[in-house]
Amino acid sequence: MTQFYALLFSLLIILCGLSPRLAADTLNIKLVTQHNQPLADAVVELVSPAGTALPAGEPASVTQQGLMFHPFVSAVVRGSAVDFPNLDKTRHHVYSFSPAKTFEIELYSGKPEQPVIFDKAGIVALGCNIHDYMQAYIYVGDSPLLAVSNSQGELSFSAVAPGDYQLRLWHPWQLAPAAEQHLTLSGSQQLQFTLAIEHKTKPAAPKRGFGQ
Amino acid sequence: MLFRSLRSKLIAILVLLLSLFALATALATLNSMKHDSLSQARDMLNVASKVLRQALQIRATQLSDSVGLLATDFAFRRAVATAEQDTIASVLQNHGGRINADLMLLLSPDGELLVSSDAQLQQADIKPLFLQTGSANSSVADILALHGQPYQLVLAPVRAPNLIAWAGMGFLLDKPLADDIKAITDLDISFVIRQPDSLRWHSSTLTAAQQQALTPVLPLLLQQGGNLQQERDQDYLSVASALDQPQQLWAVQHLSNQRWLSSYQAFRQQLLLIFGATLSLALLVAFVFARSITRPLDALSQFARRIGQGSIEPAPTAGNDEIGLLGRTLHTMQQNILQREQQLLFNAEHDALTGLYNRAAVDRLLPDILAQHDGSLLQLNIRHFKHLNDILGFANADKLLVQLARRLTTVLPKPLLLARLGGDEFLLVYAGLLTPAQVQAKLLLLTEHYPLQQSLINLKLCAGLYHFFAGGERLSDALRRTDIALEHARHSPQRIATYVQGQDESHQRELQLIRDLPEALQNGQFYVVYQPKVDLKQQQCRSCEALIRWQHPSLGFVPPDQFISLAEHAGSIGLVTQWMLQQVCRQLALWQQQGLQMQVAVNLSVQDLLEPALCQQIAALLAQYQLSAASLALEVTESAIMQDADTIVRQLTALRQQGISLAIDDFGTGQSSLAYLKQLPVHEVKIDRAFVKDIATNSNDALIVSATTQLAHSLGFKVTAEGLEQHSGLSALSQCGCDTVQGYYFAKPLTSDAFVKWQRDFSQSPARWFSGETTL
Numbered sequence: 002m003t004q005f006y007a008l009l010f011s012l013l014i015i016l017c018g019l020s021p022r023l024a025a026d027t028l029n030i031k032l033v034t035q036h037n038q039p040l041a042d043a044v045v046e047l048v049s050p051a052g053t054a055l056p057a058g059e060p061a062s063v064t065q066q067g068l069m070f071h072p073f074v075s076a077v078v079r080g081s082a083v084d085f086p087n088l089d090k091t092r093h094h095v096y097s098f099s100p101a102k103t104f105e106i107e108l109y110s111g112k113p114e115q116p117v118i119f120d121k122a123g124i125v126a127l128g129c130n131i132h133d134y135m136q137a138y139i140y141v142g143d144s145p146l147l148a149v150s151n152s153q154g155e156l157s158f159s160a161v162a163p164g165d166y167q168l169r170l171w172h173p174w175q176l177a178p179a180a181e182q183h184l185t186l187s188g189s190q191q192l193q194f195t196l197a198i199e200h201k202t203k204p205a206a207p208k209r210g211f212g213q
Numbered sequence: 214m215l216f217r218s219l220r221s222k223l224i225a226i227l228v229l230l231l232s233l234f235a236l237a238t239a240l241a242t243l244n245s246m247k248h249d250s251l252s253q254a255r256d257m258l259n260v261a262s263k264v265l266r267q268a269l270q271i272r273a274t275q276l277s278d279s280v281g282l283l284a285t286d287f288a289f290r291r292a293v294a295t296a297e298q299d300t301i302a303s304v305l306q307n308h309g310g311r312i313n314a315d316l317m318l319l320l321s322p323d324g325e326l327l328v329s330s331d332a333q334l335q336q337a338d339i340k341p342l343f344l345q346t347g348s349a350n351s352s353v354a355d356i357l358a359l360h361g362q363p364y365q366l367v368l369a370p371v372r373a374p375n376l377i378a379w380a381g382m383g384f385l386l387d388k389p390l391a392d393d394i395k396a397i398t399d400l401d402i403s404f405v406i407r408q409p410d411s412l413r414w415h416s417s418t419l420t421a422a423q424q425q426a427l428t429p430v431l432p433l434l435l436q437q438g439g440n441l442q443q444e445r446d447q448d449y450l451s452v453a454s455a456l457d458q459p460q461q462l463w464a465v466q467h468l469s470n471q472r473w474l475s476s477y478q479a480f481r482q483q484l485l486l487i488f489g490a491t492l493s494l495a496l497l498v499a500f501v502f503a504r505s506i507t508r509p510l511d512a513l514s515q516f517a518r519r520i521g522q523g524s525i526e527p528a529p530t531a532g533n534d535e536i537g538l539l540g541r542t543l544h545t546m547q548q549n550i551l552q553r554e555q556q557l558l559f560n561a562e563h564d565a566l567t568g569l570y571n572r573a574a575v576d577r578l579l580p581d582i583l584a585q586h587d588g589s590l591l592q593l594n595i596r597h598f599k600h601l602n603d604i605l606g607f608a609n610a611d612k613l614l615v616q617l618a619r620r621l622t623t624v625l626p627k628p629l630l631l632a633r634l635g636g637d638e639f640l641l642v643y644a645g646l647l648t649p650a651q652v653q654a655k656l657l658l659l660t661e662h663y664p665l666q667q668s669l670i671n672l673k674l675c676a677g678l679y680h681f682f683a684g685g686e687r688l689s690d691a692l693r694r695t696d697i698a699l700e701h702a703r704h705s706p707q708r709i710a711t712y713v714q715g716q717d718e719s720h721q722r723e724l725q726l727i728r729d730l731p732e733a734l735q736n737g738q739f740y741v742v743y744q745p746k747v748d749l750k751q752q753q754c755r756s757c758e759a760l761i762r763w764q765h766p767s768l769g770f771v772p773p774d775q776f777i778s779l780a781e782h783a784g785s786i787g788l789v790t791q792w793m794l795q796q797v798c799r800q801l802a803l804w805q806q807q808g809l810q811m812q813v814a815v816n817l818s819v820q821d822l823l824e825p826a827l828c829q830q831i832a833a834l835l836a837q838y839q840l841s842a843a844s845l846a847l848e849v850t851e852s853a854i855m856q857d858a859d860t861i862v863r864q865l866t867a868l869r870q871q872g873i874s875l876a877i878d879d880f881g882t883g884q885s886s887l888a889y890l891k892q893l894p895v896h897e898v899k900i901d902r903a904f905v906k907d908i909a910t911n912s913n914d915a916l917i918v919s920a921t922t923q924l925a926h927s928l929g930f931k932v933t934a935e936g937l938e939q940h941s942g943l944s945a946l947s948q949c950g951c952d953t954v955q956g957y958y959f960a961k962p963l964t965s966d967a968f969v970k971w972q973r974d975f976s977q978s979p980a981r982w983f984s985g986e987t988t989l
Contacts, residue, residue, distance in 0.1 A: 096287075098294030098373045128374030130287045136374045173375075 027189040028158040032150045032170075035197040039154030042074040042203075043196060046169040047146035047158060047184070060116065062086055063127065063137055065093045068206035070127060070137030074173060076147035077139060082116035094130035101125045101141050124171070136204040138173045163187045174198040219510065220503040227499035228492065235488045242484060247477050251450075254473035258452040261398040261466050265454065268394055269365065273354035276367045276384055279312040281352045284369040284380045293319065293371050293378050301328045309382055316364055316383025322376045333360055339381065341458065342366055350376055356456040359383065363404055363415055363462045386462070388416040401449070401467040405431060407460070419467065427451070427467070435463055509536045513543060520547045523554070566611055567618035570632035575640060576688065582629050582642055583686045589647040589678060590640065590695040591628075593621075593659075596673040596708065598637035609665055616663050617672070624655055640695070646680045649709050656709070675702040679712040693717065722768065726776050727783040729765065734792045739763050741796045742962035743813065745971065746933055746953045749946065752979040754972055756812040756846065758955060759797045760962045761789065777818070786818040794834055800965055801845070802838035809969065814846035814876060819853035822861045828868060842872030848899065850878045858889050869894045876933070881921060891928055897952075898925045902936020905956065908949075909941035919949040926950065940985040 028047075032040040062084035064071045068091070077083060085095050087110050096105040101123025106113050108131075119125065119141040129135035140147065146166075148156035163186045170179040176197045184192075283289060292304035301319055305328060309317035318329040324343040326336040338359050345353040346368060354367040364383035371378040386404045394402050395418045403417030403424065412431050414424050427449060434453045449467040456462040512529040513536065519526065520543065528544035562574035570578070582588065595601065595617070602610045614637065621631055621639060630642035656674050663670045677699025681691050694712045697720050702710035733739060743757040763771040780786040797813050804811055821827055835842055847868060854861050854877070865875055876897035877890075881904055900921055904914045922932045934946050937956030946954055959982065960971050975982065 096291075096373075098291060098377070103294075126373065126375045128372075133285060133372070133374060 026160045026162075028161050028186060029189075029191045030148070030150075030156050030158075031191070031193040032154040032156070033193065033195050034200070035195060037195070039150075039152065040172060040196055040198065041150055041152045041154060042072075043150040043154070043156075043170065043172040044074060044076045044140040044142075045148050045150070045156055045194075046076070046140070046142040046144055046171075047161065048142075048144040048167040048169065048181075049146070049162075050165055050167065060084065062116075063139065064088055065095070065129070065135070068132055068135060069204065070129075070135055072149070073137055073203055074149050075137070075139045076142060076149050077119055078142050078145040078147060079122050080118065080120050081141070082118045083139060084112060084116045086112040091131075093132065093135070095127060096130055097125045097127050099123065099125040102139075124173075126173075132206075134204050134207060140171055142169075161186055170194055170196055172196055172198050174201050218507065220500075220507040223503040223506065224496070224499040227502075228496055231495045232492060235491060239484050239488055243477075243481055246480055250473045250477040254450050254468050257473070258400070258450060258466060258468050261400045261468075262452050262454050264398050265394055265402065265464055265466060268397055269356070269456070272384075272390075273365060273367070276312075276365060276382065277352040277354045277369065280314075280367040280369040280380060280382045283308045283312060283382070284352075284371045289380070290371055290373045290377070293380070294373050298328060302330075305330065305380070312382065313384070314382035315385040316359065316366070316381070318381040318383075319371075320368065320379035320381060322378065324379075327378065331360065339366075339368075342368055342381075343379065346370075346379065355458075356386070356462055357383075358406060358457060358459075358461045361406060361408070361413075363406060363456070386416065386456070386464075388418075391416050391418050398466065401469070403427075403465045403467070404456075405435070405453075405463045405465055407435065407463065423448070427465075431465070434465060435460075506536070509540070513540055516540075517543055520550060525551060564618075564633040567615055567633050569618050569621075569639070570630065572632070572634050575630065575632045575634065575692075578630055579642065579691070580688050583681055583688060583691060584684050586629070586644045587646065587680075587682045588629065588642060588644045589680055590642055590691055591647065591652060591655075592634070592677045592679075592695045592699045593639045593641070593656075594675045594677075594699055594703070595637040596675055596703070605665065613663055613665060613670065613672075616665075617659065620659055624658060638699075640692075647678060649678065649707070649711055652676050652678055652709050653707070673708065675699060675708045677702050677710055677712070690717070693720070723775075723779050725768070726765070726771060727779050727785070730776065730780060730783075730785055731788055733763065733765070734788060738765060739792065740964065741793065741800065742964055743800075743968040744955055744962040745960050745968065745975070746814075746955045747959050747975075747979075747982070748953050749943075749951060752983060754959075754975055754979075755810065756814065756953070757968065758814045758816075758848070758962075759793065759800075760816075761793055762962075781818050781820060784820070786820050787824060790815070790817060790821045791830070794831065797845070798834045798838045798840060801840050803965075804969070805840070805844075807969070809972070810844075811972075812844055812846050812874065814848050814874075816848045816850075816878060817853075819849075819856050819861065822849065822853070822864045823857065825864075827864065828871065831868070831873065832871060843874065846874035846876060846897075848876045848878040849895075851880055851882065854889065854893065862889075862892055862894065866894045869896075877930075879935075880925075881917065895930060897931040897933055899933040899935050899955075900951070902956070905934045905936040905942065905946070906938050907942075908934075908937075908945045909939055915945050915949065918946065918951070922950045943983065943985075 030045055032043045032045070034040045060083075061075055061077045061081055063075055064086045066088040068089060075083070085093075085106055087093050090110075092108040092110045094106070094108050097103055101121045102117070102119050102125045104117050106117070119139060122141050122143045125139040125141060127135075127137040127139065140149075146158055146161065148158060150156045166184045166186060168182040168184045170182075176199055179194075179196055182194075286308065289304055289308050292300050295301070305317035305319060309330070316330055316334075318331075318334065318339065319327040320336075320339065320343060321327055324336070324340065326334065326339060338357070342353060342355050342357060345355065350370045350372075352367060352369040354365065357364050357366050359366070363386040365386060366381060366383045368379045368381045370376050371380050391402050391404065401418045401423075403419055404415040406413045406415050412428075412435070414428075417424055419427070430451070431453075434451055435455075437453070448470050450470060450473065451465050451467045453463050453465045456464055509529070516526075516528055525547070528540045528547065530540075562570055562577065564571045598610070601613065605613065614633075618633065618639070621641065624641075626643070628641040628643050630640070632640045634640050656676055659672070660674055661669075661671050663672060677695050677697070679691060679695040679698050694717050697716050698710045698712035700710075701712075701716070702708050740762050742760050742762055744760060745754045746756045746758060747754050761773055761777075763773070763776055765771050777786065777789065780789050793815050797815050801811070801813055817827075831845070834840075835845065849861070849865070869875055874897065875895040876899050877893065877895050878899050879901045880898040882901045898921075900918055904917050904921075908914045908918060918934065925932045931952040932950070933953040933955055934949075934951045935955050937943060937946065937954050937958045940958060943954065943958065959975070960968075963971055
């Protein structure tokens, strides 16, 4: 029954999206799992075939707080610098052995001296050498049109120029890489995509020992 | 027979029972013990098998932890993340070395074999283990056979921090591991690999030789899987457990038979020892017990045998049990037997009437006296006791005997032995030689004044006395000689006779003659002689007297009067007469054939005449030989007739009626009565030789012969004079009127042949016999 309502709801959204009364420059995308559950932390990248010039990426940061990376999934455009501020009392040793970006910020506290520049598109798995359970991902995209779904599985692009786009979809737990989809934007649109994932528990800090 | 005696039977039964019991117990115990031991051994093996699995599990966990730690090593992860083949190989080498891994490899998250320390290793080899990883992304461990090597292989995920690879570390199941497990389980262990066509020992705590020995049973062991395998000819009890999924790797654990059997064997040894000791003890107890039964029994048996032999020794002492009772019973029996024996002995040796010793007692007691003393045997006998018996009656006669016996006991000096031999005969034995005068004195005391039925009776006693000397006498001789003396005493006026040396020998000779006579008649020891009787008037010989002769082979010539009177006493005279009549009749028949007419006289005894069948016997003989009765004459003595005149006269009358001539023999010597003489149906009297032989010189004899002849003639008898020896008597006899004469003058008794010859001679010239011209 729930599914039935969800489906109904999705159709309504799509129909709304097609309504000429809405503004044409907003793209709302809803992501669900194969079980039709909202899919959080999913990255959607819209690549313009025209080859849009890369604007300097906004400085992004992946913080460490409560022995956790925040956010779990980040998406940055190629060439962006990402800070890894440590808000915990403990030191962290952030590293990545991913081909897109291999780096290592050895034991530090506070904010590292230099942000890390991600100059190559790809997926970067972040880990902490002294806290194995800490895990985070940075999606380095070719296009600046990048968004990460919220806990409701929703994300939106505003002020997107109408035209043809390649839509890329990624999630760290995806069972298989999703194929790129061609998308023609004309005005505001409401879209929904389904991605099969292996459901996992998000990394969480273990109960503290040592009397803290 | 082995178990003949009670003792051996008892022992055998006890020992057999005990043995059976002990054997059954021992077998049951040993069997259960062995079963227990075996079951314990199985338990031990099963536990060991579980311990092995546990140990391998623990080792897997430890190895997993180790590999897991290794996989999280930052440097290792960094090296793996480089994806450089050489770097990865070296880091594997390096980190595998840290945990002593024998095999190192790296798989992609998809299970693709990236690097391996074993170049031959294929992705497919690892796949079974990789498949176990699933989505858990945690370490897995399993035992695999890789290229013929048993490995405990661990796959651990390598995260950076997402899964970037699987690090695999293999650890060989090798000798040190086997040793470790052996240290835990205390059992030998072998790792065996099953190959398509064979089994291979990989590593083992057993020696090569032990492995060699176990090799044949391995296939069966593996086939039975977890089941125990015990081969009788093996030294081990083994259990096999498959270690991997395809069952190519096996751990075989071995329990030495020696270990689980040793306690069983020790127990068996003890049991045997106990069994042996118990059996020995039982044997001893059985022996002692059996002896305690059989020994008194033996003693009693011996005792009973001695009772049978007449022993009077006391019974062996015994307790109050059944054996004791038997002993007392035997003792009572012994007493009773003794009493009865004494009673029997008394009865056997004492005369019931008088209470004196009897003949049997004499037989028993007298030999000792004869051997030890010089002395006298005195045998007494009541004269005419038969007569007394007749007069007084048996009861009174017995009373008389009792009185006599009583008086005999009072006669002094007391005899050594006093016995009643039987009837009216008593025997007294004295030490010292009694004279007839002493005997006479004793008899005087014994003869008179026996009160019987208000009257006094005197007895006439005869006494035979015999002197014996110590050691020289046999019982039978002494008694016989005493008896002979008594026999003589009966005929003696003093009624006392002492045995004289030699009497016994003549007595013996008489006994022998009596004994030999019947046989001698058959054996031709007897023969007949004939003495002619000459008719004085006609001067011819027409008759003769047959006389019997006995030529005994050892005693020589036996005088007829001797053996005939013996035969009369012994009652065998009938035999002699029969034989005589037979011989004479045969001779008569022979002579008749030869033309010799002769009348032959045969002497008859009084017993012959008392035989009623005599007439028929003679008639039969005469008929048999076809003789006329006239040819046979019979002579009977005067004294014989007198014994039972009536019967004999009747018999003689019958014979006379048959036509047989009869004569009275030895006429003039017997106490004949003239009254009888006139009644006698005889033809002839024969005057005894006592009157004839001296007739020529003795005028009294001539007178007696003359008178007798006249008397006889006047009674109608012919007269024969017997015993004419000289020619000189012949004329006297003629003058006396004798009809015939018989005597040595004419001829002594002659054998038949000689008689025929003499008769022929005489017939040819009888005159010269009467004229006295004959030469004898």
